[in-house]
Amino acid sequence: MSSLEVLDPTGERQPADRQRLPRPATIEGRRVALLDISKARGNVFLDRLEQLLTERGARIERFRKPTFARPAPRALLEEITARSDLVVEALAD
Amino acid sequence: MAAELPDGLVAFVKRDCPTCVMVAPVLAALQGTVPLTVFTQDDPSFPPGVDAIDDTELEVSYRQGIEIVPTLLKVENGEVVDQLQGWLRGQWENLTGVAPLGVGLPEHRAGCGSRSIEPGLAERLAARYDGGRLASRRVTFGAEEDEFEAAYARGWSDGLPVVPPTPERVLRMLAGTSRAPSEVVALVPPDLVPCTVEKVAANAVLAGCRPEYLPVVLTALEGACTDEFNMHGLLATTYFSGPVLIVNGPIAREIGMNSGVNVLGQGNRANSTIGRALQLVVRNVGGGRPDGVDRATLGSPGKLGFCFAEREVDSPWEPLHVELGYRAEQSTVTLFAGQGPAPIVDQLSRTPESLIRSFAACLDATPHPNLALGFDAIVVVPPDHARIFRDAGWSKARMREELNRLLTRRGRERARGRGDMDEGLPDSLAEADIPKFREGGLYFVHAGGNAGMFSGILSSWVNPNGGGSNPVTVEIRK
Numbered sequence: 001m002s003s004l005e006v007l008d009p010t011g012e013r014q015p016a017d018r019q020r021l022p023r024p025a026t027i028e029g030r031r032v033a034l035l036d037i038s039k040a041r042g043n044v045f046l047d048r049l050e051q052l053l054t055e056r057g058a059r060i061e062r063f064r065k066p067t068f069a070r071p072a073p074r075a076l077l078e079e080i081t082a083r084s085d086l087v088v089e090a091l092a093d
Numbered sequence: 094m095a096a097e098l099p100d101g102l103v104a105f106v107k108r109d110c111p112t113c114v115m116v117a118p119v120l121a122a123l124q125g126t127v128p129l130t131v132f133t134q135d136d137p138s139f140p141p142g143v144d145a146i147d148d149t150e151l152e153v154s155y156r157q158g159i160e161i162v163p164t165l166l167k168v169e170n171g172e173v174v175d176q177l178q179g180w181l182r183g184q185w186e187n188l189t190g191v192a193p194l195g196v197g198l199p200e201h202r203a204g205c206g207s208r209s210i211e212p213g214l215a216e217r218l219a220a221r222y223d224g225g226r227l228a229s230r231r232v233t234f235g236a237e238e239d240e241f242e243a244a245y246a247r248g249w250s251d252g253l254p255v256v257p258p259t260p261e262r263v264l265r266m267l268a269g270t271s272r273a274p275s276e277v278v279a280l281v282p283p284d285l286v287p288c289t290v291e292k293v294a295a296n297a298v299l300a301g302c303r304p305e306y307l308p309v310v311l312t313a314l315e316g317a318c319t320d321e322f323n324m325h326g327l328l329a330t331t332y333f334s335g336p337v338l339i340v341n342g343p344i345a346r347e348i349g350m351n352s353g354v355n356v357l358g359q360g361n362r363a364n365s366t367i368g369r370a371l372q373l374v375v376r377n378v379g380g381g382r383p384d385g386v387d388r389a390t391l392g393s394p395g396k397l398g399f400c401f402a403e404r405e406v407d408s409p410w411e412p413l414h415v416e417l418g419y420r421a422e423q424s425t426v427t428l429f430a431g432q433g434p435a436p437i438v439d440q441l442s443r444t445p446e447s448l449i450r451s452f453a454a455c456l457d458a459t460p461h462p463n464l465a466l467g468f469d470a471i472v473v474v475p476p477d478h479a480r481i482f483r484d485a486g487w488s489k490a491r492m493r494e495e496l497n498r499l500l501t502r503r504g505r506e507r508a509r510g511r512g513d514m515d516e517g518l519p520d521s522l523a524e525a526d527i528p529k530f531r532e533g534g535l536y537f538v539h540a541g542g543n544a545g546m547f548s549g550i551l552s553s554w555v556n557p558n559g560g561g562s563n564p565v566t567v568e569i570r571k
Binding site: 003004005006007008009010011012013066067068069070071 | 227229230231232233234235236238240243244249257258259260263281284286288291292295296298299323325326330373377378379380555559560561
């Protein structure tokens with residue numbers, strides 16, 4: 001059997017391994033964004049998380065996607081990026 | 094890149110062609126008289142007595158687009174200014190300026206097919222001499238690797254076997270469109286990768302398409318990648334749906350699509366592979382994979398590919414694309430984020446008043462009896478049911494009006510808790526009259542086999558009322 005040559009049908013995007021950011025040494029005083037994707041009861045999870053993170057000294061800011069059915073609007077992503085050091089995104093189902 | 098041809102007369106011949114053998118003495122006589130170059134396709138010693146150039150690799154024949162032998166070209170300053178095929182004495186005398194020619198030969202004899210267009214060989218020549226216009230990365234399978242297993246191993250398949258996209262096959266597929274291989278068709282979600290015609294062709298090969306299906310696949314991809322259709326959301330949702338493609342207009346018949354028996358089932362190559370090709374583009378180019386960005390809880394079998402044609406020829410109604418503002422002679426593909434069919438069985442109704450109530454009762458529960466306005470539906474109506482509406486002169490508008498009347502209820506009748514079910518409309522809508530379907534959210538398509546008192550409901554993912562998908566129709570250009 002001779003070797004067959006074919007065309008790559010993919011987007012040819014095999015990305016270089018994305019490195020994880022280092023774990024923050026502390027969350028005290030850090031700006032933490034909590035993103036609610038608008039799924040039912042996601043807020044319940046985030047409320048509790050806000051309470052726990054606040055007890056540990058984090059500064060919390062809440063954000064919300066208009067709908068879980070679409071990617072977050074560009075403007076929202078930029079706002080979160082500008083205003084936060086860390087992000088927690090809540091999925092719920 | 095056309096090879097430079099010498100000025101003067103240029104002939105293409107092969108020994109395997111009786112007409113070429115017949116005119117061989119004519120060529121031998123001409124070679125001493127006028128500037129003549131002869132390319133021979135199969136035997137360098139043919140024609141006898143002629144100093145022929147060996148074109149057994151067929152590069153010159155391929156690049157000149159020779160289809161018949163003998164072909165005689167008249168070349169001035171590298172350009173072909175006149176040509177003929179086969180043997181016709183008067184034509185040969187005019188083109189060569191030499192007469193009489195071929196004394197003793199019959200007046201006329203047709204030529205034979207050029208070796209460069211033989212089936213199978215033609216694609217190999219295209220890959221060898223035109224492969225440079227393909228930009229995709231080349232992947233070489235291992236010599237001992239099974240080609241089908243190799244495609245699975247690279248993650249290119251939806252679970253069914255795929256056809257390996259060799260350069261020959263992709264070039265053959267590209268012949269199905271006039272668009273350039275490098276043209277970007279769409280940004281394909283979820284990775285928003287610019288997808289070229291060539292990449293679509295490679296995935297159409299994987300899916301098993303014929304070249305004439307490619308324009309439908311390209312158009313479907315354009316429609317899927319609109320903001321309105323929201324392919325990203327459709328891919329990512331936990332809901333059942335995938336893109337459902339409905340093809341209208343002359344192209345459906347031209348490429349042999351099924352609009353009749355078993356129309357939503359398996360077994361017709363065009364229906365099965367066009368829908369699959371779109372899904373493979375989303376998977377392979379866009380990076381959208383089950384258990385990756387695709388988070389469907391259950392999914393539906395139509396996510397392998399869901400494509401069919403409307404049965405326009407004997408429909409009681411104007412076809413879907415005409416209803417949407419296109420002309421009957423235009424060809425379109427309509428994308429609908431849905432799944433199905435869910436059955437409507439009514440074998441006893443003989444009046445539209447009765448049958449429409451059966452439609453209403455079945456649609457009422459889609460996707461839940463206490464929900465309304467958030468989901469669209471297409472009712473696929475086969476001839477046996479359509480006839481009842483036809484005989485009574487019911488238009489699509491009339492059917493929609495009746496269904497709207499039958500399915501509009503006070504909000505409290507679909508409220509949370511209604512029927513002891515917690516799912517339902519919010520109490521804020523309790524006193525409002527709520528139609529089941531939004532305006533423009535209910536469609537009828539005529540399709541299916543001749544026998545059977547059934548219709549089928551294709552219900553949608555959430556429509557734009559819920560941030561989901563709007564149906565999109567795009568004209569197909571070849």
